[in-house]
Structures are given as structure tokens and as C-alpha cells.
Amino acid sequence: MIQFNRRHLLAAAGGSVLPGMAARAQVPAGAATPIRIGVLADFSGPYRDTSGPTALACARQAVEDLALSTRGIPVEVLQGDHQNKPDAALALARRWIDQDGVDMICEVNNSAIALAVAGLVAEKNKVQVNTGALSAVLTGERCSANTVHWTADTWMLANTVGRATVRNGGDSWFLIVADYAFGHQMERDLTSFIEAAGGKVAGSVRFPFPGTTDFASYVVQAQASRAKVVGLLMAGADMVNCIKQAREFGLARRAKLAGTPMFVTDIHALGLETAQGLLLSEAFYWDLNDRTRGFLGRVRPKVAGNWPNQEHAGTYSGVLHYLKAVADLGAPAARASGLEVVQRMKAMPTDDDCFGPGxxxxxxxxxxxxxxxxxxxxGESRGPWDYYRLAGTVPAEDAFRPLGEGRCPLVRL
Structure with missing residues (x-):
């Protein structure tokens, strides 16, 4: 546990944990009841590098960065491995809230789990700051007054990658899709944007998630489609394995590969020789500007060589804004009502080194x-993790689904 004086925050240290277990620190006797944040993530499965320990480090960094401006509010950061199993994840989240006094759950990089946790935090009047799951339904018909959705979503990714690729001549697609909530939503959104831009989806195939490592049959089906673009609707180790096998089968010589989503951590795992030329969308890159580079400088010693991607940066940003709202509202009121915290978060402008104003x-x-x-x-890379060339920017007002189109019952236009 890192201890600060009365003007500082308290961040819990936590090492590696067994699947489904939470790591937490002990509060000294007589200390004020802390605000407790649970980082519910993949610490052992295919999304470990895109989520897991680096997301935990970024949550702690947010606590540390806000320490000088908060009002002596103690904070603990817990961690838990959701194992990509909704039932196990929900049981852990419920135990956190009922037994461990967790006030906010973040990261949750699995859409099926995020939807389940959204129901739980609404029932318990706590908060979910979802920084990892991507299904746009979380701010659509399944939106909740106790859940906020940070970073990216399926609509944003489809909007950024789908339209640009079709406009550049990639007008026929085949989709290889992870068979769970995220993959299904990504398939719907991407198909919509491809068709709206004048392209077509020649076919698609879904693979079991989690647990698939052999993508050969799906790659062969993509080859047989003769599509110009193969959309890989997956993430983490699945994305890395599929791209490697696609190149082994020669698919990458016949079609453009589009990763939706894809992260800088995936590029690192693949290597530039394999990944060069891929198009992808992220809302954060460490080398975008002085503020992103400053953030990297602070967190880099704590991430064990796995530099932050947009999901990690979203965890930092979301935790930071949550704590600002807690400090503004007051800890007792924040612990009493997650709904009030979310309302205060919505009333306050966002601003941080990862995403700037928002x-x-x-x-x-x-x-x-x-x-x-x-x-x-x-040959273009100048050093470690120098992997991206900026090819285009979608302004904030155009990057996400218009407010009136999501059918969220919280919206009154």
C-alpha cells in the first residue's frame, strides 16, 4: 500500500492473483473508510496484454496523479481475473460489492461481462466505468444510469476503419468473428458501415470464444470468398494468432487484413515485419503529443514492458474522472450513491493526458x-514501440454514434 499524507490518496498494492481472486490492501485501524475500485480484467487469458496488469498499473497511476488535488480521501485499488466467464465474473463482482465494499468496477474487457456487471451496479447503486468492453449496446438500448462507457466501441471502430477502407477500394469483405456479444455487435456495426459506403460483405464465420487457437479453417473460408478485405473481429492473442496464420496461408498476399479492434500491444506481439501496412483505429497512442508522451513517462516504469494501448489509457482516464467526481461530491455521498457519482461525472468536463478535453x-x-x-x-520505426503512422483523425463530434440514434432510455431529446 502506498501511503500519502492527509491531502493525498491511498492506492493499494497488489501482486498477481489466482483466477477469480481479488487482491486488496488492509486499511490501518482507525483510518477513514476508503473508496474502493475494482479492476475486473483478463489477467490470465487471451486479452491479458490488452487488459490485465497494464490496466491495473494505469488505474493506480490515476490514483497517484490525482493525489495532490484530492481532499484526503483514501482509495484502494483491487484486482480480479474475470477469466472471460460471465458467471464467474458476476460472482466476483457481487462479492466485491457485498463483502469488500467496492464502490466502482472498471476495465471489464468483455462485453457479455460488462452487460452483466451493468445490471449488478444498477441493482446495488454502485458504478461501472467500462473502459475495456466494446459493445455499443452499453450506451444504446441497454444503457444504465450507473454505467459509463469510456475509450472505444463497436460503432466507433466500424465508423473509422470500415468507411475509410471502402473509400480506398476495399469494397468486398469477409468477416471472421469472435462468437460472443462484442463480436456480434461489431459484425452488425461494421456491416452497416461497409454497406452504407457502397461495399458488401461476401460472408462471415464465427469461432468459439474463448478457447480457439487454430484459425486455419476460418482463414481457408476467407480465401475462398475472394473478398478484397478480411475483417478480423477479435482481440488480443486471438488477433495475433489469426494474423500469423493468415500470413502463413498466404491470405495476406491476396486480401487486406483489417483488425477491428486492434491495439499497439497486438502490433508488438506480431512484430512490424508481420504487421506492416495494417490499418486500425485507436483513440490513444503514446506518441501523439506532449501530453501522451508525458503520461507514458510516468507509467512506463510500472508496466513491465507492455506499453499502454487505448484500453489501458481509458482505464487511467476513467478512474481519474471518477475520482474527480468523488472529490467534488464528497466521499460519504459517493459511497452512498453510485447514481449521484455518475451524474456528477456527466456534469463535469473531462480532461487528462491520454485523451485531452472531452x-x-x-x-x-x-x-x-x-x-x-x-x-x-x-525500416520506418525509430525505436521501441514506434509502430504507428497517423493516417487520419475523426473529430470527437463525429467519432461516436449520434446521441439520438442509440435508443438509450436515458436520452430525452
């Missing part, structure tokens, strides 16, 4: 620009 809409959607990146060739 807003939080009535439907819970965090608004900021999105970026289209092209992966550099090996």
Missing part, C-alpha cells in the same frame, strides 16, 4: 477523437 454524454458515452493508424514498416 465530455460525458447523457447516455454514458465518453466523447473524444478517434484516429486511423497505419502500421509502419520495420
Amino acid at each position: 465530455t460525458l454524454r447523457a447516455d454514458g458515452r465518453k466523447i473524444h477523437p478517434s484516429y486511423l493508424f497505419e502500421v509502419k514498416a520495420p
Whole structure:
């Protein structure tokens, strides 16, 4: 546990944990009841690098960065491995809230789990700051007054990558889709944007998630489609394995590969020789500007060589804004009502070193620009993790689904 004086925050240290277990620190006798934040993430499965320990480090960094401006509010950061199993994740989240006094759950990089946790925090009047799951339904018909959606979503990714690729001649697609809530939503959103831009989806195939490592049959089906673009609707180790196998089968010589989503951590795992030329969208890149580079400088010693992607940066940003709202509202009121915390978060402008200024809409959607990146060739890279060339920027007001189109019952236009 890191201890600060009365003007500082308290962040819990936590090492590695067994699946489904939470790591937490002990509060000294007589200390004020802390605000407790649970980082519910993949610490052992295919999304470990895109989520997991680096997301935990970024949550702690937010606590540390806000320490000088908060009002002596103690904070604990807990961690738990959701194992990509909704039942196990929900049981852990419920135990956190009922037994451990957790006030806010963040990261939750699995859409099925995020939807389940949204129901739980609404029932218990706590908060979910979802920084990892991507299904746009979280701010659509399944929106909740106790959940906010940070970072990226399926609509944003489809909007940024789908339209640009079709406009550049990639007008026929085949989709390889992770068979769970995120993949289904991504498939719907991407198909919509491809068709709206004048393209077509020649076919698609879904693979079991989690647990798939052999993508050969799906790659063969993509080859047989003769589509110009193969959309890979997956993430983490699945994305890395599928791209490697696609190149082994020669698919990448016949079609453009589009990763939706894809992260800088995936590029690192693939290597530039394999990943060069890929188009992808992220809302954060460490080398965008002086503020993003400053953030990296602070968190880099704590991430064990796995530099932050947009999901990690979203965890930092979401935790930071949550704590600002807690400090503004007061800890007793924040612990008493998650709904009041979310209302205060929506009333306050957002601003941090990862995303710059932004807003939080009535439907819970965090608004900021999105970026289209092209992966550099090996000879273009100037040093470690120098992987992206900025290919385009979508302004904040255009990056996400319009407020009136999501059918969120919280929206009154």
C-alpha cells in the first residue's frame, strides 16, 4: 500500500492473483473508510496484454496523479481475473460489492461481462466505468444510469476503419468473428458501415470464444470468398494468432487484413515485419503529443514492458474522472450513491493526458477523437514501440454514434 499524507490518496498494492481472486490492501485501524475500485480484467487469458496488469498499473497511476488535488480521501485499488466467464465474473463482482465494499468496477474487457456487471451496479447503486468492453449496446438500448462507457466501441471502430477502407477500394469483405456479444455487435456495426459506403460483405464465420487457437479453417473460408478485405473481429492473442496464420496461408498476399479492434500491444506481439501496412483505429497512442508522451513517462516504469494501448489509457482516464467526481461530491455521498457519482461525472468536463478535453454524454458515452493508424514498416520505426503512422483523425463530434440514434432510455431529446 502506498501511503500519502492527509491531502493525498491511498492506492493499494497488489501482486498477481489466482483466477477469480481479488487482491486488496488492509486499511490501518482507525483510518477513514476508503473508496474502493475494482479492476475486473483478463489477467490470465487471451486479452491479458490488452487488459490485465497494464490496466491495473494505469488505474493506480490515476490514483497517484490525482493525489495532490484530492481532499484526503483514501482509495484502494483491487484486482480480479474475470477469466472471460460471465458467471464467474458476476460472482466476483457481487462479492466485491457485498463483502469488500467496492464502490466502482472498471476495465471489464468483455462485453457479455460488462452487460452483466451493468445490471449488478444498477441493482446495488454502485458504478461501472467500462473502459475495456466494446459493445455499443452499453450506451444504446441497454444503457444504465450507473454505467459509463469510456475509450472505444463497436460503432466507433466500424465508423473509422470500415468507411475509410471502402473509400480506398476495399469494397468486398469477409468477416471472421469472435462468437460472443462484442463480436456480434461489431459484425452488425461494421456491416452497416461497409454497406452504407457502397461495399458488401461476401460472408462471415464465427469461432468459439474463448478457447480457439487454430484459425486455419476460418482463414481457408476467407480465401475462398475472394473478398478484397478480411475483417478480423477479435482481440488480443486471438488477433495475433489469426494474423500469423493468415500470413502463413498466404491470405495476406491476396486480401487486406483489417483488425477491428486492434491495439499497439497486438502490433508488438506480431512484430512490424508481420504487421506492416495494417490499418486500425485507436483513440490513444503514446506518441501523439506532449501530453501522451508525458503520461507514458510516468507509467512506463510500472508496466513491465507492455506499453499502454487505448484500453489501458481509458482505464487511467476513467478512474481519474471518477475520482474527480468523488472529490467534488464528497466521499460519504459517493459511497452512498453510485447514481449521484455518475451524474456528477456527466456534469463535469473531462480532461487528462491520454485523451485531452472531452465530455460525458447523457447516455454514458465518453466523447473524444478517434484516429486511423497505419502500421509502419520495420525500416520506418525509430525505436521501441514506434509502430504507428497517423493516417487520419475523426473529430470527437463525429467519432461516436449520434446521441439520438442509440435508443438509450436515458436520452430525452
